[in-house]
Each structure stands twice: as C-alpha cells, then as structure tokens.
Amino acid sequence: MAWEPHIFKELHQIPREEHVFPGTSLCAGCGGLESLRLASKVLGSHVVYVNAAGCFTNLAAFPFTPLDASWLYTTMGSAPAGAQGVRDALDVLIAKGRLPKEEDLKVVVLGGDGSTYDMALSSTSGAITRKLDFYYFCYDNEAYGNTGVQLSPATPYGACTSTSPCAAQHPSGTTQEKKDIFEIWRAHKPPYMATVSPRFPLDLEEKFARAAAYPGPKLFLAFAACPTGWLFDPAHTPDVARLAVECGLWPLKEALNGAVVHTYRPKLQPVEDYLKLQGRFRHLFEPTVQTDVIAHIQGRVNAYWEQVEKAEKTA
Amino acid sequence: MTADMMTGNFAAAWGARLADVDYVPAFPITPQTEIVEALSAWCGNGTLNARFVTLDSEHSMMTAAGAAAATGARVFTATSSQGLLHAFEVLYTIAGWRVPLVLVNVSRALASPITLEPDHNDVLAARDSGFLQIHAETCQEVVDSILMAYRIAEDPRVCLPVMVNLDGFYLSFTREPVVLPDPAMVQAFLPPFRPTHLGFKASAPHALGTAVFGGATYSYFRHQMHLASMNALRVHEEAAVEFERLCGRRYDVVEGYRLDDAEDVLIMTNAFASKGKGAVDVARAEGKRVGLLRLRMIRPWPADAIRQALQGRRAVAVLDQNLSPGQGGILFQEVAACLYHEALRPRALCSFIGGLGGKNISEGEFRAIFEQTAEAGIRGQGIGPVLLYTESEHREMEQLQYLAHDLKTGK
Numbered sequence: 005m006a007w008e009p010h011i012f013k014e015l016h017q018i019p020r021e022e023h024v025f026p027g028t029s030l031c032a033g034c035g036g037l038e039s040l041r042l043a044s045k046v047l048g049s050h051v052v053y054v055n056a057a058g059c060f061t062n063l064a065a066f067p068f069t070p071l072d073a074s075w076l077y078t079t080m081g082s083a084p085a086g087a088q089g090v091r092d093a094l095d096v097l098i099a100k101g102r103l104p105k106e107e108d109l110k111v112v113v114l115g116g117d118g119s120t121y122d123m124a125l126s127s128t129s130g131a132i133t134r135k136l137d138f139y140y141f142c143y144d145n146e147a148y149g150n151t152g153v154q155l156s157p158a159t160p161y162g163a164c165t166s167t168s169p170c171a172a173q174h175p176s177g178t179t180q181e182k183k184d185i186f187e188i189w190r191a192h193k194p195p196y197m198a199t200v201s202p203r204f205p206l207d208l209e210e211k212f213a214r215a216a217a218y219p220g221p222k223l224f225l226a227f228a229a230c231p232t233g234w235l236f237d238p239a240h241t242p243d244v245a246r247l248a249v250e251c252g253l254w255p256l257k258e259a260l261n262g263a264v265v266h267t268y269r270p271k272l273q274p275v276e277d278y279l280k281l282q283g284r285f286r287h288l289f290e291p292t293v294q295t296d297v298i299a300h301i302q303g304r305v306n307a308y309w310e311q312v313e314k315a316e317k318t319a
Numbered sequence: 320m321t322a323d324m325m326t327g328n329f330a331a332a333w334g335a336r337l338a339d340v341d342y343v344p345a346f347p348i349t350p351q352t353e354i355v356e357a358l359s360a361w362c363g364n365g366t367l368n369a370r371f372v373t374l375d376s377e378h379s380m381m382t383a384a385g386a387a388a389a390t391g392a393r394v395f396t397a398t399s400s401q402g403l404l405h406a407f408e409v410l411y412t413i414a415g416w417r418v419p420l421v422l423v424n425v426s427r428a429l430a431s432p433i434t435l436e437p438d439h440n441d442v443l444a445a446r447d448s449g450f451l452q453i454h455a456e457t458c459q460e461v462v463d464s465i466l467m468a469y470r471i472a473e474d475p476r477v478c479l480p481v482m483v484n485l486d487g488f489y490l491s492f493t494r495e496p497v498v499l500p501d502p503a504m505v506q507a508f509l510p511p512f513r514p515t516h517l518g519f520k521a522s523a524p525h526a527l528g529t530a531v532f533g534g535a536t537y538s539y540f541r542h543q544m545h546l547a548s549m550n551a552l553r554v555h556e557e558a559a560v561e562f563e564r565l566c567g568r569r570y571d572v573v574e575g576y577r578l579d580d581a582e583d584v585l586i587m588t589n590a591f592a593s594k595g596k597g598a599v600d601v602a603r604a605e606g607k608r609v610g611l612l613r614l615r616m617i618r619p620w621p622a623d624a625i626r627q628a629l630q631g632r633r634a635v636a637v638l639d640q641n642l643s644p645g646q647g648g649i650l651f652q653e654v655a656a657c658l659y660h661e662a663l664r665p666r667a668l669c670s671f672i673g674g675l676g677g678k679n680i681s682e683g684e685f686r687a688i689f690e691q692t693a694e695a696g697i698r699g700q701g702i703g704p705v706l707l708y709t710e711s712e713h714r715e716m717e718q719l720q721y722l723a724h725d726l727k728t729g730k
Contacts, residue, residue: 050521054386055528064529066536074519076389077528078382079408085379088372089344089386089394090519096341096370096392102513103391107520127382130375 007258007267009210018209019045028070029062033238035245036060036143036228038202040114043141043224046212049073052090052109056083056124058116059150060143074109081123083113084131087138112139116228117158118148121183132192132221139215139222145230146182153233157183160253161304162297163284165233170287176297177287181304186225190259194221197259198267201227203245207256207267218260227254235283247278252305255312266312275302322496327485327590330458330497331423332357334465334483335395336367337505338421341512342392343371344383348402349435350487351425355397381406384420385413388480389527391518393469394420399487400427400441407445413480414449414544416528418517419472420480421465422450426589427487428676436677437487439588439641443617443649449544451481451551452617454588456574458495461485463568466500470509470558476550478516486590488677493590504565548619555616572621574613575628577603581610582633583692584665585685586654588614591640591674598685609689614650622657629658634667634696636688639704640674647704648672667695670703680707 012018023044030037036059044051051073055061057080064075078086091111097103115124120142131138147165148154155168155178164170164177189197195218200208208226215222229244231237236244248254249270256268276298279285288294325333331354335343343362345355355371362371374380377398388394398406403424413420426437429444446452453468455461461483468481485491500508519525531537555572563569576596578584587595592613602609612628614621629635635658639648646652651670658664669692673680684707695702 049524052519061530064526066529066531069526069529071526072524074524075526075529076386076519077530078386079378079412082379082382082409085374085382086386088374088379089342089383089388090390092342092344092370092372092383093387093390093392093394094519096387097390100341100368103518103520107522109519109521126375127379130379133375134372 006269007265009206011213012206012209015206018042018205021045023047023049023072025070025072029065030059031230031232031238033231033241034059034228035202035230035241036145036226038241039143039200039208039226039228040141042202042205042208043212043226044073046209047110047112047139050109051112052076053112053114054078054083054086054090056080056113056115056119058119059145060114060116061150080119082127083115083119083124084127084136084138084140087111087113088131088134088136091136091138110139111137112141114141116149117142117144117146118156120144121157121185129192132189132194135220137219139224141224141226143226143228145228145233147230147233149230149233158185162279162288162301164287165284175287175294177284189223190262190264192221193262194223195219195261196222198223199225199227199255199257201245201249201254201256203242204249204256204268211258211267233284235286236281240281244278244281247273247281251275251278252309253278255308272305272309275305320498322498324494325458325497326353326492326494327458327461327490328353328425328492329357330461331397331465331483331485332361333497333499334462336361337462337500337502338393338395338466338469338509340367340369340393340395342387342394343369344380344387344394344396345371345373346377346380346398346402348377348399350427350491351397351399351402351423353491354423354425358395377402377406378409381409381413384422385409385416385418388413388418388420389416389517389519391514393512396420397423397425399425400429403441403445404429410445410448410450412528415540417478417547418480419469419478419514421468421472422480422482423465424482424484425487425491426484434676435487437489437640438675438677442482442484443641445482446618449479449548450618451477451479451548452484453481454484454615454617455490456590456592456613458490458493458497459568460570461490462497462499463562463566463570466505466509467555467558467562467570471551471554473512473514474554477547477554479544479547479551484589490590500566508561508565551619552621570615571624572616573624573628574615576611576613578610578612578628580608582608583689583696584610584612584629584632584635585688585692586612586614586635586637586650588617588650589640591680594680595638595685598682598689601682602686602689607689607693620653620657625654625657626661629665630661630663632665634669634692635665636669636671636692638671638673638688642672642675651703665696666699667692668701669695669705670701671705671707673707678712681709684709
C-alpha cells in the first residue's frame with residue numbers, strides 16, 4: 005500500500021508564515037537551509053535549537069539570528085546532551101511552577117553530518133536510550149563542509165573531497181561507503197525517524213507534522229545539496245536534490261516505532277544523471293570514464309531497492 | 320549543633336542537597352562516584368526534589384549541566400581527573416554562557432600512568448576556563464564551600480560557574496565530623512535561583528553561545544569574564560561575612576596558620592595542608608618561626624591577599640602537588656608573579672613538588688622543606704623545583720624497576 009500524506013496534500017496547504025528569515029551568512033543555494041525553512045513551518049517558533057558545530061553555527065552570529073526561535077550553540081560532540089539539559093530543565097521548572105506551561109518549547113538538535121555520523125554519536129546514542137523527547141535535525145551535505153569539504157562518514161563512495169581526492173592510490177576518490185546512520189538510529193528503537201528532501205516539500209511537511217504525535221527521540225535526515233562542496237552552480241540545488249531521490253540514492257522513508265515505510269517510489273533514473281551534475285564526481289567521467297566506479301554506485305542503488313521490494317512483498 | 324561523621328564525598332552531596340538544586344547530571348568516576356550515588360538515592364526517594372540523569376560521558380554531562388543552567392535550573396554536578404579533562408572544551412563553553420552552576424572536582428592524578436590517587440594537575444588544568452575555583456581542606460569546608468559557591472556564582476556581578484575541589488581518597492573517603500548547616504539558615508544565606516538573564520521560553524526567544532566574527536567582539540566577551548571573575552573576590556568576602564554571621568564559621572580566600580611572627584612561610588592547598596599545619600606545629604615546638612598559608616581560592620587569584628600575607632617574610636616555599644613538565648610547579652609561578660611588584664618581597668622563593676599521585680609527604684620531608692627554605696632565605700636565593708622523594712621510596716622504585724626488567728627479559 006502506497007504511503008499517502010494525510011495533512012499536506014497540496015502545496016498551498018504549507019503555511020505561508022516564515023520562521024527562517026533571509027540574510028543568513030550561509031552559502032547561496034544551501035539545500036540544508038531550504039529543509040530547515042520548510043521544517044520550521046511546521047515546528048513553529050516555540051522552539052529552542054540546540055546547535056552542534058557545523059555550517060549552521062554561522063546562522064546565529066552576534067548580534068543577528070535569522071530565526072524567531074531560541075538558540076543554544078553547544079559543541080560539535082554533545083548537542084544531544086545540551087538538548088537533554090534544556091528539556092530536563094524545562095520539565096523541572098514547569099513541574100515546580102517556576103515556568104508557565106504555555107512557555108514550553110520543542111527542543112530541536114541542529115547538526116551536520118560530521119557531528120551526527122561521527123563525533124556526537126555517543127551523545128546521540130545516550131539521548132535516544134534515555135528516550136529524550138526531542139527532534140534531531142541533521143542537514144546532511146555528505147562532508148565536513150564548514151571546514152572546507154573534507155571526508156566525513158556520510159561522504160558517498162566515489163565522491164571527491166579535499167581529504168579523499170581522486171588519486172593514483174584511490175582513483176574513485178572516496179573509497180568507503182556512506183555510513184548508514186538511519187539504521188544505527190533504528191537499532192536504538194526511537195518512535196519516529198524519517199529522511200526528507202526539500203524538493204519533496206509535501207513529504208517533508210507531512211513527516212514533521214506526524215512526528216509531533218510521537219514523544220521521544222525523532223530523527224530527520226535532511227538531504228542538503230551543497231553547491232560549495234559538491235561543486236555545482238547554486239541555481240542547480242533543486243535539480244541535484246530532486247535527482248538524488250529520483251536516481252534512488254536518497255530514499256525517502258519513515259520509520260514508526262522501527263517499521264520502515266518508503267514514502268516515495270523513485271523513477272530510478274541512471275545514477276549518471278545525478279553524478280554528472282556535480283564537480284565532486286567529475287573524475288568519474290574525465291579524463292576517462294571510470295565505468296567500474298559508476299557501475300558500483302549503480303549496483304548499490306539497485307541492491308537497495310531490490311531489498312526494499314523484497315521486504316514489501318514479504319510484508 | 321551536633322556533628323555527623325561523614326566523608327568528603329558525602330559532605331559534597333549534602334552541599335548540593337542543602338542548596339536545594341533542581342538538576343543533577345551525572346557520570347561515575349573514581350573517586351567521585353559516591354557523591355552521585357548519594358544524590359541518586361535522595362532524588363529517587365524524594366528527599367531532594369531534583370531530577371537526576373546519568374549521561375553517556377563527562378563531556379555530555381557538562382553540556383547537559385550547562386544547558387540546564389542556561390534554561391534557569393540550579394544545577395550541581397561532580398567529576399574527577401580524566402572526567403574533568405574529557406569535559407574540558409565544555410568547561411570553557413559553558414563558562415562563556417555565564418551559567419552559575421557548581422561542579423565538584425575530586426582531585427585525582429592524570430594518566431599516564433593511569434592511577435586513582437590525588438594530585439592537582441586535573442583541577443589546575445582547568446584554571447583558565449572561566450570557572451572560579453575554591454579548594455577545600457576539610458569535609459566541613461566542602462559542604463560550606465558549596466553553599467558559598469552557589470551564592471557567589473549566582474551573584475549578578477559574577478554569573479560564572481564555580482568548581483569546588485577536594486582531594487580524592489585523603490578527603491573523599493575520610494570521615495570527619497561535619498556540622499550540617501540548618502536548612503532555614505541556608506535559605507537565608509542562599510536566595511532561590513531566579514535568574515533574569517537566563518532561560519528559554521516561548522514568549523521571549525533568545526540566542527546563547529552565538530558565533531562572533533572578529534577579534535574585537537571576542538575580546539570584549541572574554542574580558543567581561545575576567546572582570547566578572549575579579550568581582551568574585553569582593554562577592555566572596557560578602558558571602559564569607561554573611562556565612563559567618565549565620566553559621567559561625569569563617570572562610571577567606573586564603574587562610575593563614577601561625578603566620579603572625581613567621582619568618583618563613585609554606586604555601587599549600589587542599590587536604591594536605593592539614594599535614595602542613597601539623598608540620599608547622601612540630602617546627603614551632605623546635606623553635607622555628609614558620610607558618611603556613613593555605614590558598615583556598617585559586618580563581619580568581621587572590622593576589623592582594625597573598626602579597627599581604629607574604630610581604631616582609633624571609634623566605635617562602637610553595638609546595639605544588641602538581642607538575643607542569645618543562646616548567647615546574649604551577650602555583651609557584653603564580654605566587655612568584657604576584658610578588659614581583661611587592662617592595663618588601665621575601666628574600667627567597669622556593670619551589671617544592673610533592674604528593675604527586677597521592678604520594679605521602681612525611682614529617683621528614685616537611686622538615687627538609689623548612690630547613691632548605693630557611694637556608695635559601697639566609698642565602699637570599701631561592702631553590703627548586705625540588706621533588707620530594709624519600710630514600711626508602713627510591714629504593715622501592717628501584718626494586719620495581721628490577722622486577723619489571725626481569726619479567727621483560729626472563730632473566
């Protein structure tokens with residue numbers, strides 16, 4: 005049975021109200037910011053964003069912030085623990101009558117893939133295990149972006165970064181596979197998890213709206229097309245974000261209490277359509293075409309979706 | 320008032336309980352664990368109306384502590400040694416948030432080699448973080464200092480976190496008589512925590528810990544922390560007066576012991592200062608005019624109080640229970656710096672390193688300190704750093720080395 009949105013069926017249903025305002029110091033065409041803007045339309049302004057070191061740390065730069073919500077910058081490795089402290093303190097102050105209940109806030113961790121997949125993993129694991137009531141919003145641009153695009157565990161096989169360049173020893177650039185953070189989270193049995201893409205705004209809004217009904221840890225992995233790091237014209241951010249989904253590389257899915265449902269069935273266009281748009285994969289096509297590397301990427305995508313189909317048939 | 324026998328750790332837990340804290344994020348580490356165990360029990364049975372949460376590391380623990388304080392809760396936490404260092408970047412981060420929480424550090428020497436017993440390289444490593452530091456000598460002082468720490472930290476002129484230090488094993492696991500302050504008295508001394516500059520709420524969004532671009536902005540905020548820390552000297556004085564009025568016990572930033580007519584002064588901190596005072600008594604009985612200055616507040620550095628206590632002395636010995644490899648004793652450097660502009664500065668300043676990793680400091684070693692310091696004063700030239708190490712300790716160490724060699728080579 006195909007996944008159907010219940011609340012957001014038409015684009016005009018997306019709230020027009022903005023909570024992320026223009027004029028940030030992020031890069032032009034930042035796909036992560038696009039996701040955050042859409043997410044905030046459902047999250048609203050009664051939010052405290054607990055930020056980990058990364059690109060988004062530049063959002064709140066004294067004395068400016070583009071948000072109409074609260075903000076706490078923590079460290080790279082412990083934003084979920086910061087969320088724990090804020091959530092616990094809000095609960096305690098409300099219980100003791102020192103803060104009116106209507107002053108309560110949603111606690112949202114805002115971290116990049118470097119923090120999410122790597123340094124904050126212990127802190128995240130602890131927060132999920134303690135069933136902390138919070139949102140985890142990861143803008144995944146598949147590299148340590150703010151430091152100039154180095155290899156992260158979210159970097160996909162075949163991509164070139166400044167610490168995994170195309171070289172004689174490793175012509176594919178990155179030799180590792182992208183870490184499956186979704187499954188690492190799922191092993192912790194959180195009540196709600198989803199992947200989102202800003203090119204599928206109804207899907208994104210629907211997921212944030214549904215998640216609100218689930219107290220406890222809620223993961224959102226947002227595809228963050230990165231013109232600066234992936235080397236494409238900022239004007240192409242929408243195309244890159246759309247093709248990541250349509251080529252099957254960024255599956256849109258949701259897991260309610262661990263049960264995974266794919267929320268969109270992609271056309272499964274050839275991965276070249278996606279790769280060719282980006283400078284980080286240019287070495288796969290020039291000066292010679294690395295057919296084995298491209299075939300490997302395509303093979304991984306095919307295997308993933310075959311697995312999905314098999315699982316759906318069994319179910 | 321009757322005294323209860325309790326360990327330094329239990330006294331620390333009582334300090335948090337009497338301060339009526341709201342939140343205790345925790346992580347176990349020897350020799351601190353007993354503190355969070357006691358608080359866990361009290362939070363569990365409702366004796367203390369606070370939330371107790373075990374985090375995944377000290378790094379997370381300190382982050383949660385700072386974040387909860389930034390939200391407006393009164394927060395207590397505790398750690399030791401490796402745990403303090405694991406949380407190191409967070410110490411600086413939350414001090415910059417200007418959150419007034421109290422952290423108890425139970426001193427323990429740092430790896431490597433890994434060990435459990437105390438010295439002060441852990442707590443002194445954090446001296447530049449922005450945390451204030453109070454170092455306690457007795458179990459009584461632990462509980463009293465925690466109450467004073469909250470009052471100082473929460474004062475609008477300060478708004479900085481405070482670290483209260485006590486020595487692992489020697490104080491953490493040693494029972495001493497402790498008179499617990501009456502809860503009504505504590506209420507009079509420590510008003511409820513209702514910060515106006517902190518707190519996240521729906522009606523008033525605000526951003527904390529934002530990035531700054533440009534050194535001028537950074538310098539401004541960093542210097543504000545320095546000024547706030549310096550304010551703590553006066554705020555401590557006020558707190559000490561009020562605490563004495565209510566409880567009858569007086570704590571100053573430094574404590575002089577038999578200083579009045581002392582020619583030579585030994586400077587110490589923490590629990591080993593009790594040994595030092597004993598050694599002063601012995602030396603006095605032999606007719607030597609010696610005294611002891613215990614540094615209780617390390618941050619802010621009470622330069623004036625130290626200078627006043629040391630001016631006109633013949634010689635001063637600083638006994639550091641820490642070692643900065645390639646430099647020597649950490650407190651020695653700071654004492655020397657604050658004496659530079661003193662016209663009547665002592666003729667000699669001596670540096671001794673002792674008690675590393677919990678090594679005992681024997682009567683003989685104290686005797687040697689006083690003798691060598693007196694000689695240096697007569698000579699008008701300081702010595703050090705001198706490592707305190709006895710002949711029998713050296714022999715035992717040689718035996719261990721022989722054994723290690725034999726095991727390795729099979730000979």
